[in-house]
Amino acid sequence: MMSKTWQKPLLAVLLVLAIVFPMLAANDYYIYVMSLAYIMAIAAVGLNLILGYTGQLNLAHAGFMAIGAYTVGILTVDYGVPYWVAFVVAGALSAIIGFFAGLLSLRLKGHFFSIFTLCVGFMIYLIIEKWDALTHGTVGIIDIPAPTGVGPIRFDNTWAQYYLVLFFLVVSLWLMSRIVNSLLGRAFIAIRNGEDLAETLGINLMRTKVLAFVLSTFYAGMAGALYAGFVRFIGPAMALESHTFDMIAFILVGGIGTLFGPLLGAILLTWLTQSLQFLQDFRMIVFGPLLILLVMFFPQGLIGYWRERQARRAAASVQDRRLQRSVVGPQQEVGTNA
Amino acid sequence: MNIFFQQVLNGLTLGSVYALVALGLTLVYGILHIPNFAHGALYMVGAYMAFYLVGSLGANYWVAMAGAALVVALLAVLSDRFIFHRLRNAPPLHDMIAAIGLLLFLEAGIQAIWGAEFHRLAPPYPQIVRLFDLVAPAQRLIIIAAAFGLMFVLHLFLTRTLTGSTIIAMAQNREGASLVGIDATKVSVITFAISGALAAVAATLFAPINLIYPSMGHLVIMKAFVIIILGGMGSIPGAIVGGLVIGFAESFGAFYVSTNYKDIIAFALLVLILSFRPQGLFPSGARA
Numbered sequence: 001m002m003s004k005t006w007q008k009p010l011l012a013v014l015l016v017l018a019i020v021f022p023m024l025a026a027n028d029y030y031i032y033v034m035s036l037a038y039i040m041a042i043a044a045v046g047l048n049l050i051l052g053y054t055g056q057l058n059l060a061h062a063g064f065m066a067i068g069a070y071t072v073g074i075l076t077v078d079y080g081v082p083y084w085v086a087f088v089v090a091g092a093l094s095a096i097i098g099f100f101a102g103l104l105s106l107r108l109k110g111h112f113f114s115i116f117t118l119c120v121g122f123m124i125y126l127i128i129e130k131w132d133a134l135t136h137g138t139v140g141i142i143d144i145p146a147p148t149g150v151g152p153i154r155f156d157n158t159w160a161q162y163y164l165v166l167f168f169l170v171v172s173l174w175l176m177s178r179i180v181n182s183l184l185g186r187a188f189i190a191i192r193n194g195e196d197l198a199e200t201l202g203i204n205l206m207r208t209k210v211l212a213f214v215l216s217t218f219y220a221g222m223a224g225a226l227y228a229g230f231v232r233f234i235g236p237a238m239a240l241e242s243h244t245f246d247m248i249a250f251i252l253v254g255g256i257g258t259l260f261g262p263l264l265g266a267i268l269l270t271w272l273t274q275s276l277q278f279l280q281d282f283r284m285i286v287f288g289p290l291l292i293l294l295v296m297f298f299p300q301g302l303i304g305y306w307r308e309r310q311a312r313r314a315a316a317s318v319q320d321r322r323l324q325r326s327v328v329g330p331q332q333e334v335g336t337n338a
Numbered sequence: 339m340n341i342f343f344q345q346v347l348n349g350l351t352l353g354s355v356y357a358l359v360a361l362g363l364t365l366v367y368g369i370l371h372i373p374n375f376a377h378g379a380l381y382m383v384g385a386y387m388a389f390y391l392v393g394s395l396g397a398n399y400w401v402a403m404a405g406a407a408l409v410v411a412l413l414a415v416l417s418d419r420f421i422f423h424r425l426r427n428a429p430p431l432h433d434m435i436a437a438i439g440l441l442l443f444l445e446a447g448i449q450a451i452w453g454a455e456f457h458r459l460a461p462p463y464p465q466i467v468r469l470f471d472l473v474a475p476a477q478r479l480i481i482i483a484a485a486f487g488l489m490f491v492l493h494l495f496l497t498r499t500l501t502g503s504t505i506i507a508m509a510q511n512r513e514g515a516s517l518v519g520i521d522a523t524k525v526s527v528i529t530f531a532i533s534g535a536l537a538a539v540a541a542t543l544f545a546p547i548n549l550i551y552p553s554m555g556h557l558v559i560m561k562a563f564v565i566i567i568l569g570g571m572g573s574i575p576g577a578i579v580g581g582l583v584i585g586f587a588e589s590f591g592a593f594y595v596s597t598n599y600k601d602i603i604a605f606a607l608l609v610l611i612l613s614f615r616p617q618g619l620f621p622s623g624a625r626a
Contacts, residue, residue: 057431104613111373112571114434115563116612118375122560123605130598241556245438252435282450288443292421295432295439 018166028158035162037270038169039226044247044262045176046219051248052257053180054212055192060101060117062243063124064217068094068224069234070128073141076228083147087225094221095214102213106206109195118241125239140235147229161230168226169263172219177259179215188212192257242284249287252294255301264302343472345589351478351547353585354485358540359558360565360577361492362533368509368572369529370422372433377537378559379444384410384538385550386448389459399462403542407535414534415527423526441555449552461546481543488539489578492532496574505529509572557601564608583607 022031047061068090075086105116128135135141147155147164155161179185187208190198199205228234237243246269247262254265273283294301300308359381366374387406391397397405417440425433463476496502507515508525516522548554565584569576584604592600 051431055431057434104609108612110430111434112567115373115567116608119560119564119605119608122556123602123609126599126602126605130602242442245442248435248438282446284442284446285450288439288441288446291439291442292436295428295435296421296424299428299432 015170019163022159022162031158031162033270033274034267035158035165035230037267038165038263039223039230040247040250040270041263041266042169042172042226043220043223044250044266045172045259046216046223047244047247048251048257048262049176049179049188049219050212050216052251052261053185053192054188054209056106056209056213057111057114058105058117058213058216059114059241059244060105060121060124061216061220061247062241063121063239064094064098064220065224065227065243066124066128066234066236066239067097068221069228069238070135070141070224071221072225072228073144073234074134076145077141077143083145083229084150087147087222087229090225090228091218091221094224095218098214098217098221099210101217102210106209106213121239121241121244125236128239129236135236138236140233141228142233144228144232144234146232155229165226165230168222172222173259173263180259184208184211189257245291246287249291252291252299252301255303255305255307256299258301258303258307261301261303340472341593345593346586347474347478347482348589348592349582349586350482351585352588353582354482354489355540355544355581356558356561356565356584357578357581358485358488358536358543360562360569360581361489361574362536363559363562364566364569364572364574364577365505365509365529366533367566368505369526370433372422372430372437373563374422374533375434375437375559376417376440376444377533377562378555379441380410380414380534380555381537381541381558382552382555383413383444383448384534384541385459385545385554386452386457387538388542388545389452389457389550392459393457399542403539406538406542410538411531411534414530414537418526418530423523445552445555452552454552457550459542459545459550463546475547477546481547484543485540488536492536493574501528561604564604567608568611 021034025031025034043061043065047058050056050058050061071090071093072083072086075081075089076083081089101117101120105113105120108116129138131137146161149155153160155164180188187198187203190201190203191205191208191212195205198208224238227238247266250265250269251262252265253261253269254263255261269287272286276283276286298305359377362380363374363377366377384406387409388399388402391402391405392399421436421440422433425436461477463480465476467474467476467479494502496506504515504520504525505528507518507520508522508529512522515525561584562581565580566573566577568583569578569580584607587603587607588600591603595603
């Protein structure tokens with residue numbers, strides 16, 4: 001395969017670019033925005049597993065991100081638990097709640113699942129907003145401590161936090177590539193392509209779907225935990241479905257069901273909203289029609305489009321070679337086969 | 339007794355508003371076979387239209403209701419023609435995402451025009467009706483009467499007229515309906531218009547005793563979804579019964595359990611029922 005040969009160098013170049021980015025950035029604010037884009041990308045990579053690879057539109061994803069963020073916020077601020085302990089608990093708790101939510105919601109198929117998860121997300125939001133004693137209600141949690149240092153490394157400035165987030169982004173992408181390229185990943189894709197066929201192939205539908213769901217909520221919880229330590233202020237609004245819609249937009253722009261699609265979309269759209277500052281509150285006036293136009297005319301996203309082009313070119317070149325061979329003559333072909 | 343009566347009245351008011359919204363949603367589901375997430379935004383636009391017509395143009399309450407119904411019906415038809423109809427051969431995921439895009443657009447658009455703050459529609463009938471020792475605000479009685487009147491008219495339209503029958507035929511079997519010469523385009527235009535008008539009427543009825551703000555549609559649409567899942571997707575009696583069930587559960591829950599958590603009751607009910615009956619209370623099959 002042609003694409004495989006320069007995939008590795010390309011990844012290396014991207015990684016180097018990401019590492020030198022803070023040195024090239026004009027000010028700390030840019031580094032801050034980029035780190036936020038990475039955190040959102042981690043959450044979107046998780047959503048892509050259940051949406052893009054397994055084909056289930058989970059509208060509660062932001063709720064699970066909020067669970068991760070609130071776990072860190074509550075544990076560190078109210079109970080004085082060290083950040084990294086809270087960080088691990090956040091991932092675990094999101095995955096555990098995700099397991100039960102998945103068990104319940106995945107009994108429903110297609111749009112029933114989507115509607116149900118929409119309701120689950122809204123329940124998470126309402127509980128966070130109303131349960132004053134635990135979550136500080138509408139006020140939110142302020143003054144969440146930044147991640148504590150590990151050994152000699154400290155995370156008290158934007159630069160260090162950028163590299164911390166980048167580290168987790170790379171780990172999440174690496175883990176996701178291992179998942180989707182494994183047999184399990186094939187099972188997810190088989191379910192997306194047709195549940196009946198997947199079941200006939202011997203895939204346990206329920207177990208596989210719940211596993212995809214739990215993994216994606218784990219990603220959401222981790223992204224939420226990073227968010228809490230990075231932004232250091234959280235409010236109930238982060239559980240709202242509009243947050244999930246942001247992530248869906250990232251995935252669609254970058255390429256649904258591709259490894260790097262969510263990252264590309266998160267970076268592009270975050271910078272687009274940043275450059276259209278006046279649009280902050282009204283970004284959906286642009287994003288809404290953008291989503292519609294994307295699914296109508298460009299459903300495969302940037303990376304999907306690029307891959308399709310590659311595939312078309314490869315097919316064309318194979319055809320060319322065949323044509324040439326048939327011109328040269330049949331003997332030649334027998335010769336090359338032997 | 340009086341307190342109990344108040345809760346019944348509240349339940350009926352909420353229930354009839356929910357039922358109107360759920361009816362529109364279930365009708366469109368029958369045609370599109372996708373959940374129209376943008377339906378809540380149509381409800382919200384309806385409330386703003388009525389607010390604008392009454393507040394800025396000084397229109398009569400009922401004229402404003404008709405105006406709002408007209409505008410939202412048009413909006414719904416346009417959304418079908420320009421978005422959903424074009425996506426009819428796309429995977430269902432695309433329809434849902436497009437509906438979400440429309441929802442976000444309408445919300446942000448309304449917020450850009452009228453701002454994020456709360457608005458109020460002055461109650462056209464602030465009187466209190468007294469009957470024996472029972473007391474009821476006139477607006478609540480109007481909501482209940484108008485909603486049930488409208489449902490009755492809709493029922494007559496769907497069962498007694500040819501156009502209504504074509505809608506039901508289309509919901510039951512798309513190919514069959516096309517085979518007997520039913521114009522799919524006409525049916526879907528009419529269905530979207532009805533569903534938009536129902537949402538706008540529900541919003542205008544409810545607006546005088548409620549607040550108007552850009553995200554007001556969220557809770558209502560989610561409850562409407564709960565209702566049509568419980569009542570069976572595409573089922574019209576299911577939407578009405580489901581609406582009343584949720585309305586009563588909320589009014590009695592708010593009173594006897596907690597006002598703070600009344601909005602969760604509907605969702606808790608959904609989770610509880612679907613845990614035991616994944617197919618809903620009235621599995622769809624029997625329609626209309």
